[in-house]
Amino acid sequence: MNDRVMIVLDSGRSRFQFRAAALIWAQGHILIHRSVADPFWALPGGRVEFHEASAEALSREVEEELGSASIVGPMRLLIENFFELGGRKAHELGFYYDVQLHSPPPFVQDAIVHRSRDGDTELEFRWALPEQLSSFDLKPTALIPLITKLPSTFAHIIHRDHQ
Template sequence: MIVMDAGSSRFQFRAGALIWRSGHVLIHRAVSDPFWALPGGRVELHETSAEALAREIKEEMGCAAAIGPLRFVIENFFELGGRKAHEIGFYYEAELPRPFPFHETDIVHRSRDTNTDLEFRWVRPQSFGPGAIDLKPGPLVDLIATSSEGVVHVVHRD
């Protein structure tokens, strides 16, 4: 995976998926995390971000995905666990070609990624925000709700 640690700082390259069903978007988190993210993961060396996303979906969700157009590029600066992080994230539209569990309020899928337990759920975009579902990185909350032509580039500092 493309990760570089330098002292108490980390750089990483991530790819994420915007997957829709019945007005809901699929999100996931490590069970131990208080925040949610779009499904995806870190890009490996010599792998495109779209290839990484397809691989991560297959590994974590157990099904193939059709990776669509690139929607967002987010340069994300944040702190997690006392470590400063700089993340470049490429976020694509994606489609699950075979049925994937859907329920409006329950966790619909669980998996294990190395030593991390993951859980997935479908949510309406209006569920994001203060006092509700905490989706990271923050700009995704507004970006998901908008439809735009081309790729949107955002620099976000937490």
């Protein structure tokens, strides 16, 4: 589809974006990914497009990045994330869902288990134990304590870096 438009609004040095992300588990580890050009990691997912439900966006992103159909389960977290990246102030709404993959990447500890391209960006994926996430510089940092002990019910978090 050539008319795909992600929900991103830039205004001067500020950016708003709408993102959906996956909580994918295997053997007590969570799947994380990053652009090979970035020093930080995130949960797999991506930006939501106009006229697309967040769960649909996540299913699309998982298929594009991991090459697997998925079952998107309930939304577990809504994080309003305020941060700076590349000299730009950002406000992100992140919807985090439980996701099961039909064809998950192999489970291998301490190794990159999958690589893919998203446009011009090369992505790499790996499994990480929740207690190791701070050593991966997982973003948003509000996820680290939440993933270590996920709330049993839906949670809405407001996270502000550097404030």
